[in-house]
Amino acid sequence: MSDLAGARQTRSVPVPEGFEGQRVDQVVSRMLGLSRTVAAELVADGDVTVDGRVCRTKSERVSAGSWIEVVLPPPPEDVRAAVAAAEPVEGLDVVFTDDDIVVVSKPVGVAAHPSPGWTGPTVTGGLAAAGHRLSSYGPDERQGIVHRLDVGTSGLMVVAKSERAYTELKRAFKERRVSKRYRAVAQGHPDPLSGTVDAPIGRHPRHDYKWAVVADGKPSITHYDTIEVFPGASLMDLGLETGRTHQIRVHFAALGHPLAGDLTYGADPKLAEKLGLTRQWLHAYRLEFVHPGTGRTVTFESEYPEDLDLALARLRAEQ
Incomplete structure (x- = not known):
C-alpha cells in the first residue's frame, strides 16, 4: 500500500514479455501511468533502478523478467486529499467483480479518478468506499484505472484490482483488443x-x-x-x-x-x-x-x- 500522507513512494514492477527491449522511460511511463516527460525526469534524477542497478539514461533498454523500482514524487496536495477521501457515489452500479477486476456502470457527473481542480465524485473513491481494494499500479490518484470515460458520459468501465489485471488490461487497451x-x-x-x-x-x-x-x-x-x-x-x-x-x-x-x-x-x-x-x-x-x-x-x-x-x-x- 502506498503512503498517501508521506512524501515519496516506491513502486516495484516486473517487466512483462511484451516490453522486451523497450526503453526504460517508455516502460516506466506505461506501467505506472506517468507521462514520458515525468518518467524521463525520474531516470535523470536517479530514481529508477533495474534489478537493483540505478539507470543512467532514459534510452537504456530493459529485458523481460527484470524488476524496475521507481521512487515516485508525491502527488499534489489537492490530488492527495481527493485520493484519501473515499466517498460513496450515488448511482455507481457494480456490474461484476472478482479478485482481478471490477466492472461498473458509471453515472453522469462522476470522474474516473481525482485530478487537480476536480472536487466532485470519482469512480475510484466510490469503489474504495464500497470496500474494493484496487491495484496499486499507477499513480495514487489513478490506481486501477486502465481507461476512462468523460465526466459527462455514462456507461461501462473496467477497473483493475490485481497487478496482473492492471498490466494485462493496459496492454489490451493499447493494442486495441478491447x-x-x-x-x-x-x-x-x-x-x-x-x-x-x-x-x-x-x-x-x-x-x-x-x-x-x-x-x-x-x-x-x-x-x-x-x-x-x-x-x-x-x-x-x-x-x-x-x-x-x-x-x-x-x-x-x-x-x-x-x-x-x-x-x-x-x-x-x-x-x-x-x-x-x-x-x-x-x-x-x-x-x-x-x-x-x-x-x-x-x-x-x-x-x-x-x-x-x-x-x-x-x-x-x-x-
Whole structure:
C-alpha cells in the first residue's frame, strides 16, 4: 500500500514479455501511468533502478523478467486529499467483480479518478468506499484505472484490482483488443448512414478546454452505424479503435452532426431543452475483453440511464 500522507513512494514492477527491449522511460511511463516527460525526469534524477542497478539514461533498454523500482514524487496536495477521501457515489452500479477486476456502470457527473481542480465524485473513491481494494499500479490518484470515460458520459468501465489485471488490461487497451461500444444520438442524419471517421484529434487551436480535428493530432478512428432515425436526429451505434479524449464528440461535430445536448461542440440548445438534456446523449453500453485472470472473453452491457431514456422516448414520440 502506498503512503498517501508521506512524501515519496516506491513502486516495484516486473517487466512483462511484451516490453522486451523497450526503453526504460517508455516502460516506466506505461506501467505506472506517468507521462514520458515525468518518467524521463525520474531516470535523470536517479530514481529508477533495474534489478537493483540505478539507470543512467532514459534510452537504456530493459529485458523481460527484470524488476524496475521507481521512487515516485508525491502527488499534489489537492490530488492527495481527493485520493484519501473515499466517498460513496450515488448511482455507481457494480456490474461484476472478482479478485482481478471490477466492472461498473458509471453515472453522469462522476470522474474516473481525482485530478487537480476536480472536487466532485470519482469512480475510484466510490469503489474504495464500497470496500474494493484496487491495484496499486499507477499513480495514487489513478490506481486501477486502465481507461476512462468523460465526466459527462455514462456507461461501462473496467477497473483493475490485481497487478496482473492492471498490466494485462493496459496492454489490451493499447493494442486495441478491447471492444468498446457506445450509443449516441447525433443531430441530423449522417450521410452515409454507416461509415468510419478517420481523423486525427488534438487540442483545439483556440480553446484549451476543447479538442478538435487537427492535422498534427493523434490518429483517431470511429466506426458508426445508424440504427434508428427520427425527425432531425439519429440513434447511432459506435465502435472505437482509439480512445482519444472526447473522440466521439469531436468526430461527430466535425461531420456537422454534433451529439444532442453537447453544447460544447455545437449542439442546438433548443433541441437539448426539448429533450430535457443537460449533457451529451452518449452512453458506453457494451464492453468486451479477455479476462486477465481466466483468459476467457467476457462481455458486459449497461442499460441507458433515465435521462437518456427519456430523451429517446421524446424523439420516438415525434415520429
